[in-house]
Amino acid sequence: MPFDATPNTRAHTDCLLCPVTSCMARRNGGDHAQAWSEVLAPRTAVMPGASPLFNTGDRQQAVYTVRGGCIKTYTVDADGNERIRGFFLPGDLIGLDGLGCGVHLSNAAAVTASQVCVAPVGGLRTLMQSQPALAQRVLEQTSRELAHALAMSGDFSAEQRLAAFLLNMRDRLGAGGTLRLPMGQRDIGSYLRLATETVCRTLKSFERRGWLSLGDRSIRLLNEPKLGELAEAVGIVSGKTELARAA
Amino acid sequence: MPFDATPNTRAHTDCLLCPVTSCMARRNGGDHAQAWSEVLAPRTAVMPGASPLFNTGDRQQAVYTVRGGCIKTYTVDADGNERIRGFFLPGDLIGLDGLGCGVHLSNAAAVTASQVCVAPVGGLRTLMQSQPALAQRVLEQTSRELAHALAMSGDFSAEQRLAAFLLNMRDRLGAGGTLRLPMGQRDIGSYLRLATETVCRTLKSFERRGWLSLGDRSIRLLNEPKLGELAEAVGIVSGKTELARAA
DNA sequence: CGTCACTTTGAGGCTAGTCAACGGCGGTGG
DNA sequence: CCACCGCCGTTGACTAGCCTCAAAGTGACG
Numbered sequence: 001m002p003f004d005a006t007p008n009t010r011a012h013t014d015c016l017l018c019p020v021t022s023c024m025a026r027r028n029g030g031d032h033a034q035a036w037s038e039v040l041a042p043r044t045a046v047m048p049g050a051s052p053l054f055n056t057g058d059r060q061q062a063v064y065t066v067r068g069g070c071i072k073t074y075t076v077d078a079d080g081n082e083r084i085r086g087f088f089l090p091g092d093l094i095g096l097d098g099l100g101c102g103v104h105l106s107n108a109a110a111v112t113a114s115q116v117c118v119a120p121v122g123g124l125r126t127l128m129q130s131q132p133a134l135a136q137r138v139l140e141q142t143s144r145e146l147a148h149a150l151a152m153s154g155d156f157s158a159e160q161r162l163a164a165f166l167l168n169m170r171d172r173l174g175a176g177g178t179l180r181l182p183m184g185q186r187d188i189g190s191y192l193r194l195a196t197e198t199v200c201r202t203l204k205s206f207e208r209r210g211w212l213s214l215g216d217r218s219i220r221l222l223n224e225p226k227l228g229e230l231a232e233a234v235g236i237v238s239g240k241t242e243l244a245r246a247a
Numbered sequence: 248m249p250f251d252a253t254p255n256t257r258a259h260t261d262c263l264l265c266p267v268t269s270c271m272a273r274r275n276g277g278d279h280a281q282a283w284s285e286v287l288a289p290r291t292a293v294m295p296g297a298s299p300l301f302n303t304g305d306r307q308q309a310v311y312t313v314r315g316g317c318i319k320t321y322t323v324d325a326d327g328n329e330r331i332r333g334f335f336l337p338g339d340l341i342g343l344d345g346l347g348c349g350v351h352l353s354n355a356a357a358v359t360a361s362q363v364c365v366a367p368v369g370g371l372r373t374l375m376q377s378q379p380a381l382a383q384r385v386l387e388q389t390s391r392e393l394a395h396a397l398a399m400s401g402d403f404s405a406e407q408r409l410a411a412f413l414l415n416m417r418d419r420l421g422a423g424g425t426l427r428l429p430m431g432q433r434d435i436g437s438y439l440r441l442a443t444e445t446v447c448r449t450l451k452s453f454e455r456r457g458w459l460s461l462g463d464r465s466i467r468l469l470n471e472p473k474l475g476e477l478a479e480a481v482g483i484v485s486g487k488t489e490l491a492r493a494a
Numbered sequence: 495c496g497t498c499a500c501t502t503t504g505a506g507g508c509t510a511g512t513c514a515a516c517g518g519c520g521g522t523g524g
Numbered sequence: 525c526c527a528c529c530g531c532c533g534t535t536g537a538c539t540a541g542c543c544t545c546a547a548a549g550t551g552a553c554g
Contacts, residue, residue, distance in 0.1 A: 077480055085397050100391030105398075105482075129379040136372070139386050144347030146393040150332050151352075153400035155440035158542070184500065193402035195543050200502060216551080217500095233324055235352075405510070432533065442511050447534060463519095464532095 053108040053116065054095070060104050062120045063138075064094040069114025070182035073106040074190070084191040086145075087111065087183065089172050096142040112182045151236035158202045161192045164231035166212070170221060180218045300341070300355035300363065307351050309367045310385075311341040316361025317429035320353040321437070331438040333392075334358065334430065336419050343389040359429045398483035405449045408439045411478035413459070417468060427465045 053064065056075055064071075071088040085106050088094050098104045099121070128135035156164075165188065170179050181188075189199040203219075206212050211223040221227065300311065303322055311318075318335040332353050335341050345351045346368070375382035403411075412435065417426050428435075436446040450466075453459050458470040468474065 075482065083401055085400075096390055097394040097397055098390070100387045100389075100394055105394050125379075125383070128382065132372075132376040132382075135375065135382050135386070139382070139389060140347045142347075142386060142389045142393060143343055143345070146389060146396055147344040147347055147352050149393060149396035149400055150344055153332075153396055153440075154330055186500075193400075196501080197503085197544085198542060201542095204502080235322065431531095433531095443533080444512085444535085445510060448510095451534080 050110070053110075054104045055107045056104055058104045060095060060098040060102050060121060062118045063096065063099070063124060064108070064116045064118055066090050066092050066094065067115040067117055070111040071108055071114055071116065072111050072183070072187065072191075073108045075106050082190060083193075084187055087169075087187075087191065093138070093141050096138070096145055099142070111187065148236055151234055154234065156234055158192075158194050158198050159205075160230050160233050161194065162188075162199065162202050162206075163227040164234040164236075165192055166219065166221065167224065167227055167231050168236075170224075178215075178218055178220045184217065297357070300357075301351045302354045303351055305351045307342060307345040307349050307368060309365045310343065310346070310371060311355070311363045311365055313337050313339050313341065314362040314364055317358040318355055318361055318363065319358050319430070319434065319438075320355045322353050329437060330440075331434055334416075334434075334438065340385070340388050343385070343392055346389070358434065395483055398481055401481065403481055405439075405441050405445050406452070407477050407480050408441065409435075409446065409449050409453075410474040411481040411483075412439055413466065413468065414471065414474055414478050415483075417471075425462075425465055425467045431464065 053071065054060075066088050068090055071092075071094055072084050073086045073088070073094065074082045074084045076082050085097075094108055094116070095104065097106070102121075124138070128138065152161075152164075166179065169181060173179060183191075185199045185203075186196045188194075189196045192199070194202075203212075203214060206227070207214050209223075209226075211221075211226050213220045213222060300318065301307075313335050315337055318339075318341055319331050320333045320335070320341065321329045321331045323329050332344075341355055341363070342351065344353070349368075371385070375385065399408075399411075413426065416428060420426060430438075432446045432450075433443045435441075436443040439446070441449075450459075450461060453474070454461050456470075456473075458468070458473050460467045460469060
């Protein structure tokens with residue numbers, strides 16, 4: 001747990017300590033911290049497995065930033081099966097896919113105990129007008145998410161998708177050799193369009209090859225080059241990797 | 248062919264007649280026409296099956312708008328197989344997925360004889376600062392594209408994907424009962440992650456059921472409700488449909 | 495100690511991909 | 525004018541990867 005998930009009623013002053021601002025600064029090299037503090041509702045929200053942050057079809061009132069934990073967005077089809085559309089880690093913005101039509105296109109719930117800040121779309125829009133850098137950042141993350149979605153939408157094998165997922169999570173979690181995943185295999189499968197059995201079998205297969213070792217919901221990557229070879233076809237592991245390739 | 252594909256050297260004045268501006272006005276209800284004319288290079292470009300508009304890995308110099316015809320973006324994997332990432336019709340913006348990292352993430356080529364206008368990213372950025380409505384529109388189309396990509400990335404059957412594709416194209420082409428597709432079955436398959444044989448078989452299957460009738464690269468939809476039933480699971484057919492559902 | 499959620503393993507089936515072959519159509523050149 | 529060629533669409537037979545169903549093992553927690 002990278003962040004204390006206890007509700008915090010005096011969150012306003014905490015914004016300076018907010019991992020989101022540091023994440024944003026780190027990722028973009030800019031300092032939009034003040035800009036964000038003007039729109040981000042200090043109301044911190046926590047959520048174990050409780051009621052969703054928002055639901056599909058809701059009029060979109062806000063965009064959310066993750067401060068700690070892990071949030072998933074998902075849809076539920078007619079048969080009640082849930083499909084996870086994205087995992088959001090500290091520093092990520094949730095709800096960008098709904099900006100186009102003003103309606104939430106998924107549900108959002110916590111994977112682990114999490115904290116989010118709320119950025120009402122009205123205030124955000126206004127602020128984006130006076131803070132071009134902020135508008136730029138929102139557009140860029142939306143663009144990055146689009147690029148990621150397009151990359152993931154290819155028809156790749158279970159091994160390719162899983163390898164790409166693991167490397168992407170390693171980059172985003174900034175972990176060392178050992179990767180502690182917030183979500184279970186069921187959720188991974190739902191996200192990667194694989195049955196949980198297939199996720200398990202494929203991971204075990206990687207382990208048999210000595211490419212990683214599986215612990216209790218933690219994974220130690222032992223042969224990233226081999227995994228990268230598989231993931232390469234998918235194209236995008238992370239923004240960082242992508243930039244490095246272009247250079 | 249909705250638009251003359253002949254190169255036009257005096258395109259500047261034509262911008263007022265540009266189908267893109269009318270498309271944009273129709274889609275958003277606003278009048279960003281003047282704003283666009285300030286950044287859009289009047290240089291119209293035509294392309295049959297010639298050299299790509301840009302290539303994967305190119306430093307992104309511009310965003311493009313489609314004036315006429317149909318442009319596809321695609322990637323080529325290590326084995327030389329091409330995968331189509333998107334079809335772009337008049338009024339669409341090309342290159343939004345590259346804004347996040349400043350590099351083109353796909354190649355772009357013409358499906359049919361087409362015309363595009365060029366919006367250099369520098370000028371676009373500047374203009375977006377002075378024209379919040381324009382920035383808003385760019386963000387919204389990026390968001391819509393993200394939503395579409397997320398919807399299409401699900402694991403749907405060949406029938407579901409094809410039905411969704413047909414209805415989406417019908418909406419976007421604004422055609423009547425008969426749909427004249429700019430692309431062949433090979434391209435459709437590449438876009439939907441289906442073998443061309445599967446595309447053909449599925450279409451024939453639809454025809455046998457009386458849901459559509461196939462002509463030479465034209466399709467007459469005879470039972471849209473049935474197709475819509477299949478496509479429903481995919482979630483997004485068009486922005487319009489999505490908005491209607493939310494209402 | 496029992497429950498519950500998650501993971502693991504096995505057996506079998508189905509969707510869609512692959513391989514192969516053919517018909518139609520348009521262009522090209524003899 | 526017609527033979528040839530290549531591309532596209534079509535159809536059939538076979539294959540493979542992944543899903544489904546079933547069941548047992550594991551750990552957390554009351």
